[in-house]
Amino acid sequence: MTTLFDRYRLGELTLPNRVVMAPMSRVRAAAGGLATPSMAAYYAQRATAGLIVSEGVQPSLIGQSNPGTAGLHTDEQVAAWRPVTDAVHTNGGRIFAQIMHGGRVSHPDTTGLQPVGPSAVAAVGDVFTPNGPQPAPVPRALDTSEVPEHARSYGEAARRAVDAGFDGVELHGANGYLISQFLSSNANLRTDSYGGSVAHRIRFAVEAVAATVDAVGAARTGIRLSPGGTFWGVEETGIPELYAALLAELARFDLAYVHLEATADEEVLIGLRRAWPGALIMNPVVPMGPKQTDRTAADHWLGLGADLISFGRAFISNPDLVERLRTGVPIAPVDPDTYYQGGDAGYLTYPAYQHTA
Template identity: 45%
Template sequence: MPTLFDPIALGALNAANRTFMAPLTRARATRDHVPTPIMADYYAQRATAGLIIGEATGISRQAVGWPYAPGLWSSEQVKAWMPVTQAVHDKGGLIFAQLWHMGRMAHSAVTGRQPVSASATAMPGDAHTYEGKKPFEIARPLAAEEIPGLISDYVSAASNAMAAGFDGVQIHAANGQLLDQFLRDGTNARTDEYGGSIDNRVRLLGRVTQAVADEVGADRTAVRLSPNGESYGVDDSNPAPLFTAAAEMLDAIGIAFLELREPGPDGTFGATDVPRLSPQIRRHFKGALVLNSDYDVARAKADLDSGLADAISFGRPFLANPDLVWRLRHGAPLNKDEMATYYSQGAEGYTDYETLMGSKALA
């Protein structure tokens, strides 16, 4: 069976190994959501990943409520992403853009607009804003007539991503973001063609994915789902049939890969007793399946050996270890990630994690 260090064909691309970098919001863009030069250094340091799935990146101003997160709706943003993708390519790496709409999680203090969602719900808790934490607001349900405009925002962002030099795009439909708010019945009470039955609730994800695939190629389009357990207040009463239907639909579109974030009961980024759905999803999705959450080498080997996963994406281990692939291959110790600098601006806790690769002591 292939190991973490073996190559894999992913749609139009050939990745050098199966150790992928999971998407990680790091809040190093400007207040106007424009990427900054330090982001090129950060991603280039991590270019030995088989594939970098870039941080969540707003498809429109309405979509991004995270302070200092980047976007892909303006020519200024496209231009500022170019040195980032170039820096990764110069090091022989591959990078996808993760296309992001936060829906009800996007606070008006950041976007200047009331948040939108499938239905009039509010996320529990407080949003990060430039003025500190503020309670999440009740979202305005998107009118059916607004859906074509939303889909075209995804398509423009995908087209901008390709113009900026990304190798493909991942549609963020996980972690309680807008598309997840449409998928799951806890946040979708619609009575139109986007709510109610499973077929209706997967419709928006299907339309967005098909439209993006038509724009950039299905073989450069990926999707992320978080099928098991509640995420940011978004949950479903019967996730297995919902997410197997979604997987079947994505399989029919022929996407390059599907990534699943599936925490277990001891998960450290979300924990749940709801069993992983990847074994069922595997039967419905024939393309490359990438699994994520709390992986180490032993768990990764088990899921690659059993054929459940084709590749594994690592989030926090990559955040803290630019040379993660080398370290895993050599059994080298891992740096621990520092939460205090996850979303702080500047180099500290961003580009200053130690690299061992090539060091004399361990070479």
């Protein structure tokens, strides 16, 4: 029987366990999208994870969603990430960079640019800006001729990620950001070769993956997906067919993994597990939902065929989460007020479990 603590071969990496630290925005980067020494300490504290997936990292200025996030589109940003990846590797860990293009989930106050998207349809809700939450603006619909350059930006950022010492990259194809917007049936109203039919709606995702594989190789490339997710107001029609078609196209690349969120019925997700021939990371709960991933949920999905299990919020407050899961000691609660407040409080201040005699 597979357990969370079995080794696993992922691409060119041997993971000491099957616990993955999920990508989580913590908005602690410095001006210019630069990673910081505190970020190096944060990730190094959690290096016992089989794999760490970083917070979302923008591949371009126009791809930046939130203020306070780091990028991978300048030489200075690459240099700033190197101490982070070095710290993780020194502590025996492995880390992928999540490449996240926000698309329409952005604001001119954050980037100085009008956001872009598949169509001129605003996201639902307020976006974060340097001046506080503001209604999501209407994005500029990308011309057909512009779309490929945004797909290529994932590959360009991936090349910089490897230069910065990351072991690989995860494309953020979930949660209402740009790839997810193209998959959507209400954010993507296009009538060209990037919209309408299933084959056209999956095209941008496939081109972004192809560009990344071309840049850094399939063994260093994964993608995160949220089938049926409704983040930022996206909707999808024909979810099983849409994602089966996408996975069939992605299977040609022999990727390191697909990372699924539990945003659809379990029956649908099991069908996608069966359809995907490669490694599967499963996030057993809806991100930012009422439940956190625990050992029971992890074991359940290992039994259903997942290869690795990602944990999000539990890793924020438990830098030693793998050992806590292994020994059954309590999981410390997290303080939501410190998720995005900046500074080291609620970032570097959660201790490892203290055993008492």
